[in-house]
Amino acid sequence: MKKPVEKNTEKNRKVQEWRRGRSFLFLYSPLLSFFLAILLAFLLSSLLISWIGASPLLAFKALILGAFGSLNGFTETLVKATPLMLTGLGLCVAFRSKVWNIGAEGQIHLGALATTLMGVYLPHFPSFISLTLTGLASFFAGGFWAAIPGWLKIRWGVNEIITTLMMNYIAILGINYAVHVPLKEPGGFLPQSALIQPSVELPILVERTRLHAGILLGIAGAGVLHILLARTTLGYQIQVVGLNPDAGRCSGIPVGKIILIAMVLSGGFAGLAGMGEIAGVHHRLLENFSPGYGYTAIVVALLADLKPLAVILVSILFAALIVGADTMQRVAGVPNSLVLIIESLIVLFVLGSRALSYVRHPLFFVKDNGQRTTEGKLRIS
Amino acid sequence: MEVWEWGSGDSSTLSHPHTSIPLYPLPYPHTPILPYPHTSPLSYLHTFILLRIDKITKRFPGVLANDQISLEIEAGEVHALLGQNGAGKTTLMNILYGLYQPDSGQIYFKDRKVKISSPRKAIELGIGMVHQHFMLIPDFTVAENILIGFKQRGPFLNLKRVEQAVAELSHRYRLQVDPTARVQHLSVGSRQRVEIIKALYRGAELLILDEPTSVLTPQETHELFQILRTLTAQGKSVIFITHKLNEVMQVCDRATVLRNGRKVGTVKIQQEGPEKEVIKENLARMMIGKEVSLETERTALKKKPVQFGKEVLKVEELEAVNDQNRLVLKKISFSVRAGEILGIAGVAGNGQSELVEVLAGLRKAVGGRVFLNGQEVLNEPPRKLLEGGIAHIPEDRLRMGLVLDLPLPENAILGSFHKAPFSFKIGNALPGPRWLNYTEIRKFTERLIISYDIKTPHPEATMRMLSGGNQQKFIVGRELTRSPKVLLTVQPTMGLDIKATEFVHQKFLEQRENQVAILLISTELDEILALSDRVAVLYEGQIVGLLPADQADREILGRWMSGL
Numbered sequence: 044m045k046k047p048v049e050k051n052t053e054k055n056r057k058v059q060e061w062r063r064g065r066s067f068l069f070l071y072s073p074l075l076s077f078f079l080a081i082l083l084a085f086l087l088s089s090l091l092i093s094w095i096g097a098s099p100l101l102a103f104k105a106l107i108l109g110a111f112g113s114l115n116g117f118t119e120t121l122v123k124a125t126p127l128m129l130t131g132l133g134l135c136v137a138f139r140s141k142v143w144n145i146g147a148e149g150q151i152h153l154g155a156l157a158t159t160l161m162g163v164y165l166p167h168f169p170s171f172i173s174l175t176l177t178g179l180a181s182f183f184a185g186g187f188w189a190a191i192p193g194w195l196k197i198r199w200g201v202n203e204i205i206t207t208l209m210m211n212y213i214a215i216l217g218i219n220y221a222v223h224v225p226l227k228e229p230g231g232f233l234p235q236s237a238l239i240q241p242s243v244e245l246p247i248l249v250e251r252t253r254l255h256a257g258i259l260l261g262i263a264g265a266g267v268l269h270i271l272l273a274r275t276t277l278g279y280q281i282q283v284v285g286l287n288p289d290a291g292r293c294s295g296i297p298v299g300k301i302i303l304i305a306m307v308l309s310g311g312f313a314g315l316a317g318m319g320e321i322a323g324v325h326h327r328l329l330e331n332f333s334p335g336y337g338y339t340a341i342v343v344a345l346l347a348d349l350k351p352l353a354v355i356l357v358s359i360l361f362a363a364l365i366v367g368a369d370t371m372q373r374v375a376g377v378p379n380s381l382v383l384i385i386e387s388l389i390v391l392f393v394l395g396s397r398a399l400s401y402v403r404h405p406l407f408f409v410k411d412n413g414q415r416t417t418e419g420k421l422r423i424s
Numbered sequence: 425m426e427v428w429e430w431g432s433g434d435s436s437t438l439s440h441p442h443t444s445i446p447l448y449p450l451p452y453p454h455t456p457i458l459p460y461p462h463t464s465p466l467s468y469l470h471t472f473i474l475l476r477i478d479k480i481t482k483r484f485p486g487v488l489a490n491d492q493i494s495l496e497i498e499a500g501e502v503h504a505l506l507g508q509n510g511a512g513k514t515t516l517m518n519i520l521y522g523l524y525q526p527d528s529g530q531i532y533f534k535d536r537k538v539k540i541s542s543p544r545k546a547i548e549l550g551i552g553m554v555h556q557h558f559m560l561i562p563d564f565t566v567a568e569n570i571l572i573g574f575k576q577r578g579p580f581l582n583l584k585r586v587e588q589a590v591a592e593l594s595h596r597y598r599l600q601v602d603p604t605a606r607v608q609h610l611s612v613g614s615r616q617r618v619e620i621i622k623a624l625y626r627g628a629e630l631l632i633l634d635e636p637t638s639v640l641t642p643q644e645t646h647e648l649f650q651i652l653r654t655l656t657a658q659g660k661s662v663i664f665i666t667h668k669l670n671e672v673m674q675v676c677d678r679a680t681v682l683r684n685g686r687k688v689g690t691v692k693i694q695q696e697g698p699e700k701e702v703i704k705e706n707l708a709r710m711m712i713g714k715e716v717s718l719e720t721e722r723t724a725l726k727k728k729p730v731q732f733g734k735e736v737l738k739v740e741e742l743e744a745v746n747d748q749n750r751l752v753l754k755k756i757s758f759s760v761r762a763g764e765i766l767g768i769a770g771v772a773g774n775g776q777s778e779l780v781e782v783l784a785g786l787r788k789a790v791g792g793r794v795f796l797n798g799q800e801v802l803n804e805p806p807r808k809l810l811e812g813g814i815a816h817i818p819e820d821r822l823r824m825g826l827v828l829d830l831p832l833p834e835n836a837i838l839g840s841f842h843k844a845p846f847s848f849k850i851g852n853a854l855p856g857p858r859w860l861n862y863t864e865i866r867k868f869t870e871r872l873i874i875s876y877d878i879k880t881p882h883p884e885a886t887m888r889m890l891s892g893g894n895q896q897k898f899i900v901g902r903e904l905t906r907s908p909k910v911l912l913t914v915q916p917t918m919g920l921d922i923k924a925t926e927f928v929h930q931k932f933l934e935q936r937e938n939q940v941a942i943l944l945i946s947t948e949l950d951e952i953l954a955l956s957d958r959v960a961v962l963y964e965g966q967i968v969g970l971l972p973a974d975q976a977d978r979e980i981l982g983r984w985m986s987g988l
């Protein structure tokens with residue numbers, strides 16, 4: 044290609060101007076509106092708190108101190124954030140390709156199952172090797188569980204919302220059965236599996252807390268996914284398939300394959316979340332080890348606007364609410380369930396603040412996945 | 425001016441079901457059509473200003489789309505709105521329809537100052553719009569589509585009544601549509617009629633048509649003009665956006681020209697008479713803004729003799745079915761040589777779309793063979809065909825050619841993102857992702873924008889922000905710069921202004937000189953005759969005739985196209 048020789052032509056000036064203009068286009072700040080929305084949610088909940096006769100200030104102080112005020116609280120927040128983060132990351136990928144994977148809960152369970160099997164039956168290796176193998180096993184177990192609905196969708200057009208949801212029941216109930224019968228700890232009375240061997244346990248990061256290395260996996264995963272989505276052809280294809288599959292097909296993108304990859308990635312991250320719970324927290328498979336992380340993670344991913352780096356922040360926020368709720372109840376006498384209300388308010392306000400930034404044009408309403416087009420904002424990733 | 429109530433009159437027969445706007449002022453059906461409102465037979469001699477806009481300005485980040493535009497629309501006129509791609513026509517109309525709010529300026533409707541805050545408000549006032557891209561739901565019937573977004577009284581749909589009203593409307597305005605038909609089975613022309621009926625059903629007195637003819641065949645265009653005449657004869661006003669001056673001369677009473685967001689002027693059109701050509705030249709000059717004669721532009725399109733190469737694309741006995749599983753390509757055979765343009769003429773819906781889809785790998789053929797460079801490629805996936813040197817300018821640019829919510833650079837590399845220089849691999853033999861090279865991608869986008877003169881607020885603007893014509897230019901530019909061996913193109917100049925059309929034609933001829941085999945499918949005979957080396961006619965899924973271009977004339981082609 045020829046290098047432009049002329050310096051001050053009209054065209055060159057135009058290009059210069061564009062390049063300068065680029066910075067101005069990033070003025071629009073989603074972070075600011077996010078924090079404003081949270082602030083509003085708290086303001087509104089403080090009305091509720093005073094209405095039931097408690098002190099909002101005390102309650103929020105307890106909430107925040109409970110979640111971040113002590114080493115124990117803070118690490119506990121991070122422990123709870125880990126599965127939300129890992130699962131939410133995976134969902135970012137699926138949702139970007141507009142595949143509505145509601146089955147993260149089941150995929151977490153599959154990952155947990157794989158971890159348990161590895162932990163119980165794997166011959167003894169050095170911890171590093173065991174953990175790598177277990178990680179791969181749970182990633183692919185979760186990925187496999189997500190690939191089934193993905194395949195049904197691309198092969199026969201079966202609605203993935205229904206299939207992923209149904210597969211949750213199979214996974215959850217299947218594991219309940221497993222811990223009652225085949226995997227039940229030999230000689231034990233409780234419905235739980237045997238303990239996994241120490242070499243499959245995730246290392247504890249801070250002595251005398253439950254904080255395990257899963258959180259590092261989450262943060263690293265966010266970085267990897269961010270780069271994958273923003274910088275690689277795979278991420279590009281996922282984005283195109285999500286926004287206009289027909290155009291993707293026309294330009295040679297194998298749409299079915301991309302959907303399948305997105306599903307496997309999504310289920311894989313959920314599987315890693317399952318591994319974190321078993322190898323990091325419980326060290327054995329139990330019934331109900333996940334209080335619905337897979338569902339909360341849907342909200343996390345959407346609130347993070349399907350941006351992996353934002354998932355880190357949002358998942359910690361949600362975990363903090365869960366952890367702080369107990370303290371709030373104890374100290375300020377505000378019922379635990381109020382936190383659910385606050386959570387919902389945050390969700391509503393954040394989504395609301397986004398709706399406000401939509402251009403008022405029916406064509407511009409980019410509906411239901413939390414992605415949007417605004418006049419000022421350009422880069423998706 | 426005489427004072428009278430707008431719409432008062434014999435509205436006893438039926439009134440609009442949901443607003444107070446009378447729908448049927450005329451005793452239906454056998455009264456002769458009178459100028460509206462017929463209560464005052466003289467009133468149509470006075471010009472009645474239905475809509476007046478005053479110094480409307482609309483700014484988008486980086487562009488001044490409308491700059492102090494003032495305009496008057498009279499009752500009962502067809503008013504053309506002209507201007508080059510990106511001149512601001514659609515934006516102005518979106519403001520009238522309540523989709524955008526102007527930054528400043530006023531709108532007066534029937535001498536009353538109004539604020540059109542939403543399309544609903546526009547509809548209530550009596551303004552209807554048919555968009556550049558239709559907004560119908562294919563799975564719904566005509567009647568259901570007409571009901572969408574309509575305030576209902578009570579929880580139940582009264583489809584029967586709508587169907588009846590639609591039938592009456594279509595009779596009254598000679599708009600032939602079956603209210604119970606499903607939109608997906610309708611031709612583009614009938615879809616457009618549905619959109620018009622939808623507007624009329626809601627009581628539109630001013631109808632905005634944004635490039636209605638760019639998707640129509642000449643026959644359908646002719647029918648549309650009949651409809652417009654019926655409408656205006658009954659007192660409705662129409663704003664008609666087009667790039668084709670001939671159409672303006674045929675149906676319009678006045679024309680307003682925009683350039684770069686400013687109004688250049690309004691011209692009275694004489695549909696007959698000696699001044700016609702002068703007016704036409706004048707309009708063209710107003711649009712382009714320099715002293716150019718249309719004639720010299722026309723002759724600038726020079727077809728050089730080209731030595732044809734070997735048959736790059738060869739199709740043998742190709743058979744394919746459409747979405748309804750009906751056989752729409754019946755044993756078609758033809759070939760295109762390197763450096764040759766094969767034009768395929770024919771009324772839309774005779775298998776053109778399916779033919780191109782099969783050749784681009786988007787539709788499975790049920791029989792026959794296709795050779796690309798001597799290699800059999802029937803039913804290969806699109807990627808393989810693209811690699812083999814096929815470029816495709818699709819018919820439906822919004823659906824197949826662009827991702828509206830992605831920025832221009834991402835759109836520029838659709839179809840070539842997996843190749844250098846747009847992406848690269850670290851360590852060629854290793855497995856791993858391919859990395860996008862945004863520096864190269866941006867440079868490429870900037871070159872594309874400049875060399876195809878694409879008007880955009882910014883090179884990284886979202887595709888949605890571009891005007892319709894500029895989106896089309898973008899696709900054409902992107903496909904041509906991929907240096908294809910075979911170019912498949914359907915209606916390549918749809919929605920392009922005169923200058924851009926010439927430019928694209930020029931580019932096609934350049935490609936031809938570079939030994940590209942071009943399959944040009946178009947419903948516009950002018951385009952086909954100007955560019956092609958050979959012309960074929962597709963009728964009911966068969967090639968009914970094939971001629972060298974110098975022996976083809978409109979008469980023969982016309983006969984073939986209508987199946988005679």
Ligand SMILES: Nc1ncnc2c1ncn2[C@@H]1O[C@H](COP(=O)(O)OP(=O)(O)OP(=O)(O)O)[C@@H](O)[C@H]1O
Nearest residue numbers: 484489509510511512513514515889890891892893
């Ligand atoms: N939402 C938007 N954001 C930013 N710029 C916009 C937006 N909509 C339109 N524009 C810009 O405004 C200008 C006018 O666009 P408009 O769609 O009105 O053109 P047009 O006259 O209809 O052209 P065409 O003949 O190509 O359809 C263009 O430069 C376009 O890029």
Ligand SMILES: [Mg+2]
Nearest residue numbers: 514556891892
């Ligand atoms: Mg337009």
